[in-house]
Amino acid sequence: xxxxxxxxxxEADIPNLxxxxxxxAKFEKYAEDFAVTEAVLREQGFRRSPPDFHCLVAEExxxxxxxxxxxxxxxxxxxGRT
Numbered sequence: 001x002x003x004x005x006x007x008x009x010x011e012a013d014i015p016n017l018x019x020x021x022x023x024x025a026k027f028e029k030y031a032e033d034f035a036v037t038e039a040v041l042r043e044q045g046f047r048r049s050p051p052d053f054h055c056l057v058a059e060e061x062x063x064x065x066x067x068x069x070x071x072x073x074x075x076x077x078x079x080g081r082t
Contacts, residue, residue, distance in 0.1 A: 002061035009055035009067070011046040014038050016064045017057065 009017060018038055025034035044052040058066035 004065070005059045006056055007059065009045070009057045011042060013057055013064060014041050014046075017041065017055070017067055020064060020067050 015038065018036065018041065021036055022031065022034060025031045045055060053069050053071040055070075056068045057064050
C-alpha cells in the first residue's frame, strides 16, 4: 500500500488535476457549467503573482487522488463605513 502525501500543486500536475476537478463538477451536478481548462489553471494558478488560487494535491504513489483549492478574498465586514 502506497503512502498518502499532501503537497503544493505544481504546474506539471495540471493534466492530472483537471480530470479530478471535472469529476467533482460531475458529482456536484455542475459539469455543464464547468469552464476550467488547462490554460485557465496554468494562467490563474501558476503564472500570476500573486495567483488567483492556491492548490494542494493528495498523492498516493505517483497518482493524484485528491485536491484542495483555496483562495483569499478581501472582506469589509467589521471595518465600518468611511
